[in-house]
Amino acid sequence: MFSVKNVSETFNIIQEQFSGYPLDEEWVNLTDALYRITAVDIAAQENVPGFDRSSVDGFAVMAADTFGSSDSMPAQLKLSGEVKMGEKPGFAIKAGHAAYIPTGGELPQNADAVVMVEYTENLHDGYIYVNKPVAPGNNVVLKGDDTRCGDLVIMAGRRLKPQNIGVMAALGINRVRVRRKLKAAVISTGNEIVSPDERPAGSQVRDVNTYTLYSGLCAFGAQPVTYGIIKDDYETIRKTVGKALDECDIVLVSGGSSVGTMDETHRVIDSLGKPGVLVHGIAVKPGKPTIIGKIGGKAVVGLPGHPASAYVIFRVFVYKLMEVMQGSSAENETSVKAYMKVNYPSNNGREEFLPVKLERVGDRLAAQPFFSKSGLITFLSSADGLVRIKRGREGLNAGEEVEVVLL
Amino acid sequence: MFSVKNVSETFNIIQEQFSGYPLDEEWVNLTDALYRITAVDIAAQENVPGFDRSSVDGFAVMAADTFGSSDSMPAQLKLSGEVKMGEKPGFAIKAGHAAYIPTGGELPQNADAVVMVEYTENLHDGYIYVNKPVAPGNNVVLKGDDTRCGDLVIMAGRRLKPQNIGVMAALGINRVRVRRKLKAAVISTGNEIVSPDERPAGSQVRDVNTYTLYSGLCAFGAQPVTYGIIKDDYETIRKTVGKALDECDIVLVSGGSSVGTMDETHRVIDSLGKPGVLVHGIAVKPGKPTIIGKIGGKAVVGLPGHPASAYVIFRVFVYKLMEVMQGSSAENETSVKAYMKVNYPSNNGREEFLPVKLERVGDRLAAQPFFSKSGLITFLSSADGLVRIKRGREGLNAGEEVEVVLL
Numbered sequence: 001m002f003s004v005k006n007v008s009e010t011f012n013i014i015q016e017q018f019s020g021y022p023l024d025e026e027w028v029n030l031t032d033a034l035y036r037i038t039a040v041d042i043a044a045q046e047n048v049p050g051f052d053r054s055s056v057d058g059f060a061v062m063a064a065d066t067f068g069s070s071d072s073m074p075a076q077l078k079l080s081g082e083v084k085m086g087e088k089p090g091f092a093i094k095a096g097h098a099a100y101i102p103t104g105g106e107l108p109q110n111a112d113a114v115v116m117v118e119y120t121e122n123l124h125d126g127y128i129y130v131n132k133p134v135a136p137g138n139n140v141v142l143k144g145d146d147t148r149c150g151d152l153v154i155m156a157g158r159r160l161k162p163q164n165i166g167v168m169a170a171l172g173i174n175r176v177r178v179r180r181k182l183k184a185a186v187i188s189t190g191n192e193i194v195s196p197d198e199r200p201a202g203s204q205v206r207d208v209n210t211y212t213l214y215s216g217l218c219a220f221g222a223q224p225v226t227y228g229i230i231k232d233d234y235e236t237i238r239k240t241v242g243k244a245l246d247e248c249d250i251v252l253v254s255g256g257s258s259v260g261t262m263d264e265t266h267r268v269i270d271s272l273g274k275p276g277v278l279v280h281g282i283a284v285k286p287g288k289p290t291i292i293g294k295i296g297g298k299a300v301v302g303l304p305g306h307p308a309s310a311y312v313i314f315r316v317f318v319y320k321l322m323e324v325m326q327g328s329s330a331e332n333e334t335s336v337k338a339y340m341k342v343n344y345p346s347n348n349g350r351e352e353f354l355p356v357k358l359e360r361v362g363d364r365l366a367a368q369p370f371f372s373k374s375g376l377i378t379f380l381s382s383a384d385g386l387v388r389i390k391r392g393r394e395g396l397n398a399g400e401e402v403e404v405v406l407l
Numbered sequence: 408m409f410s411v412k413n414v415s416e417t418f419n420i421i422q423e424q425f426s427g428y429p430l431d432e433e434w435v436n437l438t439d440a441l442y443r444i445t446a447v448d449i450a451a452q453e454n455v456p457g458f459d460r461s462s463v464d465g466f467a468v469m470a471a472d473t474f475g476s477s478d479s480m481p482a483q484l485k486l487s488g489e490v491k492m493g494e495k496p497g498f499a500i501k502a503g504h505a506a507y508i509p510t511g512g513e514l515p516q517n518a519d520a521v522v523m524v525e526y527t528e529n530l531h532d533g534y535i536y537v538n539k540p541v542a543p544g545n546n547v548v549l550k551g552d553d554t555r556c557g558d559l560v561i562m563a564g565r566r567l568k569p570q571n572i573g574v575m576a577a578l579g580i581n582r583v584r585v586r587r588k589l590k591a592a593v594i595s596t597g598n599e600i601v602s603p604d605e606r607p608a609g610s611q612v613r614d615v616n617t618y619t620l621y622s623g624l625c626a627f628g629a630q631p632v633t634y635g636i637i638k639d640d641y642e643t644i645r646k647t648v649g650k651a652l653d654e655c656d657i658v659l660v661s662g663g664s665s666v667g668t669m670d671e672t673h674r675v676i677d678s679l680g681k682p683g684v685l686v687h688g689i690a691v692k693p694g695k696p697t698i699i700g701k702i703g704g705k706a707v708v709g710l711p712g713h714p715a716s717a718y719v720i721f722r723v724f725v726y727k728l729m730e731v732m733q734g735s736s737a738e739n740e741t742s743v744k745a746y747m748k749v750n751y752p753s754n755n756g757r758e759e760f761l762p763v764k765l766e767r768v769g770d771r772l773a774a775q776p777f778f779s780k781s782g783l784i785t786f787l788s789s790a791d792g793l794v795r796i797k798r799g800r801e802g803l804n805a806g807e808e809v810e811v812v813l814l
Contacts, residue, residue, distance in 0.1 A: 030603070031633075034622045048784050051610050085639075086599025088609040103713070104599065106610030146782025153788045162622035163814060166714055167787035169603040169618040192493025192511065196437070196576040202495035203458050203513030211576040215441045215569035226438075232492075305511070307573055334813065337744050363810070375553025377455050380574035381560045403770070406741065407570060 004281035006391065007316075007351045010292070013278050014321050017294050021249070021325040024180040030168055033160050035221045036178040037328045042154040044171050047144035052107040054083075056139045059098040059120055059128055060111035066133040074121065074129035083108060098128050107140060114139035147171075157328045159221070179326050182222040185244035186213045188229045189237060189255035189265075190305055195229060208307035208380070209254040216314055220322055222250075238268045245272065245298055249325060252318065254303040254310045262289045265302040269293035272300075283391075285352040287313035292321075299325065308379040312353050312386060315407060335405045336385070338365035345395040352389040354396075356404060357382045367404055369396075383407055411688035413798065414723075414758045417699070420685050421728050424701050428656070428732040431587040437575060440567050442628045443585035444735045449561040451578050454551035459514040461490075463546045466505040466527055466535055467518035473540040481528065481536035490515060505535050514547060521546035554578075564735045566628070586733050589629040592651035593620045595636045596644060596662035596672075597712055602636060615714035615787070616661040623721055627729055629657075645675045652679065652705055656732060659725065661710040661717045669696045672709040676700035679707075690798075692759040694720035699728075706732065715786040719760050719793060722814060742812045743792070745772035753802040758795070761803075763811060765791040774811055776803075790814055 005013065025039040054060065061077060069075035077098035081091045083105040092109035093099060099108055107114070116139060119132040147153060153167050154160075160176070168176060186209075194204045196211070207229050217224040225248055230236050232255065244251040253265055262280075270276035273295035282290045286309035291302030299321055303310040319333065338358055346352050356367040367387060370379055385404035389396060396402060412420065432446040461467065468484060476482035484505035490496045490512040499516035500506060506515055514521070523546060526539040554560060560574050561567075567583070575583060593616075601611045603618070614636050624631040632655055637643050639662065651658040660672055669687075677683035680702035689697045693716035698709030706728055710717040726740065745765055753759050763774040774794060777786055792811035796803060803809060 030618050031621055034625050044784070048782065049612070050607060053610065085597065086609065086611045104610075104612065141782070147784040151784075153784060161814065162619045162626055163718060163787045163790055165622045166615045166619035166718065167784055169615045170613055170714070170783060170787060172603050172606070172613055174603045190492065196579050196581045199579070200457060202493065203460065203511075204493045205456070205511065206577055206579055208573045208576045211437050212569045212573035214438055215567075215572045218441050219569055307577065311570060311573065334741055334743070336741070375455070375548070376577060377451070377554040377558075377560060377574055380570045380577060383570055407568065 003277070003279060004283055005279045006283045010279055010282050010317060011320060013292070014317070014324055017278060018299060018321060018324045020327075021297060023182070023249070023326055025177055026180055027175045028178055029175055030165050033165050033168075033176050033178065034162065036160050036176070036181075037221075037326050038154055038156050038158045038160065039177045039179045041152055041156050042168065042173065042176070044147045044149055044151045044153055045173070046149050046171065048146040048170060049141055049143060052143050053141050054101045054103060054105050054107060054114040054139060055141050056114055056116045057103050058101060058114045058116045058139060059130070060093055060101045060108050060114050061098045061130070061134065062093055062095060062110060063113040063134050063136040063138065065096060065098075066113075066115060066130045069130050069133050071131045074131040075133075076127050076129055079126055079128050081108070098130070112136040112140070159328055182250060182322055182326055183225055183248040184217050184222045184250040184252060184322075185225050185227055185248040186210055186217070187227045187240055187244060187251065187253045189232050189253060190229070191232045193229045193255065208376075209303070209305070209310050212307060212311045212380075213252055213254065213314055216311065220319060222322055232264070234264050234267060237264060238271060241268055241300060242272055245295055245300070249298055250318070250321065251298070251300045252303060252314070253300065255305040262291065262302065265291055269295065269300050269302070282313075282317070283350045285348060285350045288350070290317065292317070306376075308355070308376055312355065315386065315405070316353055333405055335403050336365060337401055338367040338404050340396045340398050340400045340402055341366045341368045343395065343398050344369045346389050346393060349391065351391045353386045354389055355379055355383040355407075356385055356387055358384040358404065365404070367402060410684070410686060411690055412686045413690045417686055417689050417724060418727060420699070421724070421731055424685060425706060425728060425731045427734075428704060430589070430656070430733055432584055433587055434582045435585055436582055437572050440572050440575075440583050440585065441569065443567050443583070443588075444628075444733050445561055445563050445565045445567065446584045446586045448559055448563050449575065449580065449583070451554045451556055451558045451560055452580070453556050453578065455553040455577060456548055456550060459550050460548050461508045461510060461512050461514060461521045461546060462548050463521055463523045464510050465508060465521045465523045465546060466537070467500055467508045467515050467521050468505045468537070468541065469500055469502060469517060470520040470541050470543040470545065472503060473520075473522060473537045476537050476540050478538045481538040483534050483536055486533055486535050488515070505537070519543040519547070566735055589657060589729055589733055590632055590655040591624050591629045591657040591659060591729075592632050592634055592655040593617055593624070594634045594647055594651060594658065594660045596639050596660060597636070598639045600636045600662065615783075616710070616712070616717045619714060619718045619787075620659055620661065620721055623718065627726060629729055639671070641671050641674060644671060645678060648675055648707060649679055652702055652707070656705055657725070657728065658705070658707045659710060659721070660707065662712040669698065669709065672698055676702065676707050676709070689720075689724070690757045692755060692757045695757070697724065699724070713783075715762065715783055718814075719762065722793065722812070723760055740812055742810050743772060744808055745774040745811050747803045747805050747807045747809055748773045748775045750805050751776045751803045753796050753800060756798065758798045760793045760795055762786055762790040762814075763792055763794055764789045765811065772811070774809055
């Protein structure tokens, strides 16, 4: 009955089953566009620059007039006018003439180069003395040199960074078509779980998953919807997951590290629609008791109850799921290289995502693993990233270089 | 008159002049705490776990009862009760007895170890058969093992990640004392600048800096306040900067790559209060015409008008300024290692922050620099990071490993 998958199989199932998830699009203003996912390719609707312009502060000239000039034999050019920023020059350059032009100013007619102010001398006698020749095109950006009308500048599925928002401003695009944010339900189950607002009685413990998952969804750019802490029984879980499926794109149910509870989540998912459970258990440490299901195109994920395991599974598999569902590339996943500070034995047959704390040692990063004895609080307050240990590896050696996905 | 500084001098001036900036504190709920900066050290107010608990699904026992057990000679223990999650066990373990206990369940009195369910057999005859001995303390987490009441778990000045928010939930801390977000004014100057909503006439260009800086401030976690596009004259700049200084902690004035405008911004800063301008020009490429001033403890930064230069200076120096003003460590600055795809000559005497595009080649990252001819649009749509080229370097060689600060 159990369809335990390994890590790659799980990634493949996510890719196959949730690609092309139909997510609505919406318009947002540029000031609301940060980290949103573009829904369409964005092309330039005009040439940039829109006119021939100077790339330096200097003097617009006909290049031929400067040929042969040098410190000892400067070219003497008559000063005839000044280009003002933002204004069309109302004059043309004649042979033997030059005009002051600021960086970004429009090249006057007939000028084909700009001499940097550093290579000129101004004796205030109505002339400018050029002591270095320029070739045609020097210090000039021609109309359309930067981008041409019709050029693709940002592809669909891109997570917009500040500089990408700038490109749209430069092109006069003041609204952008983006995909709606994914809505993700957060449900904590467990008879022993109480809210952080309450004082645990007896051997109750506080709800941590609602808060790590809520914040993790915000960090990803999804919209979390919380459904509180519910009891660990079939009917309650079924009612809550059903409601969440109506209202959200993804339902995260954490809790139930024991086989019994996992079975209940499994039954709930299968009872709510087709195809139901796709993955029941992942051969991974931590987080083996993870379930991934699909109902009416939407995703239901059963996460382990242990907060460290739940968060690792969230960052590895739910991040991937969300990237796939919103049709974006995994740019969210920043990883850095570090070296292992100590040996880490890993003799189980499962692939492992090892939480580590990073510290800077000289110009390198050192990764200090958390051993299984490390408590939850240590993990939550100090984990900086995850090192993936492939199956078949006997562990990691001190000094070995590893790739650390930042948490 | 010009006090041009190099990069390190500028960082030092920022550190000296803006450390200890008085930023108010406020309480936020855990669900609003993501990426906020803690204002105080956070200590555990209780022990975690709050009781001795099992770390596996299995049977609570007195370890001595399992000594000498093996597959061929299992220890036979009488099953007496079951520990329920979240409930205090209402019984004690007697010699020769065992009780089922789930992961996270509270250890009954007298039990000192837990045998994993995998190492037992249940013949449903009222006994459990243990075929591997456990030592006292095996599979048990003792009260306070994870953290003790009074332990420091998160230091002041920490930028809160999802896992850090989880630690507070685990400890029953449902509100957190954070520093107020920095308010930063964004002012674009330049007679040639028009809004992206407008069609540029003649040689006007669109305002890009308002949008990259606005988004960049959001990405950092500051609160941007826009003051629009203003004309390039002393009185207008002075009035707007003065108003912005009243309302914000930091004022960013972009525009005026020419020496004339830079002088006006300089005069404005000096006219508004003491100590006035601290840095007038930074020996850096791009972004030499950068001004940093201080008025009544607040910061005014004059950024170059060119959007690529303005954004580079923002990411390098204004990020640093904001980290210092809010008393946080520079955790915002994620950098990755990459190798140069091509040679990059850099024969100027200034330190350089070279924008690069990153691409994955096998398991390494390759950095493709933008040459000075690369247009603004290319930079805005493709720049992934900055490589710092120290002064005195003749440039970078193809294949050379470099550190890339991600944009």
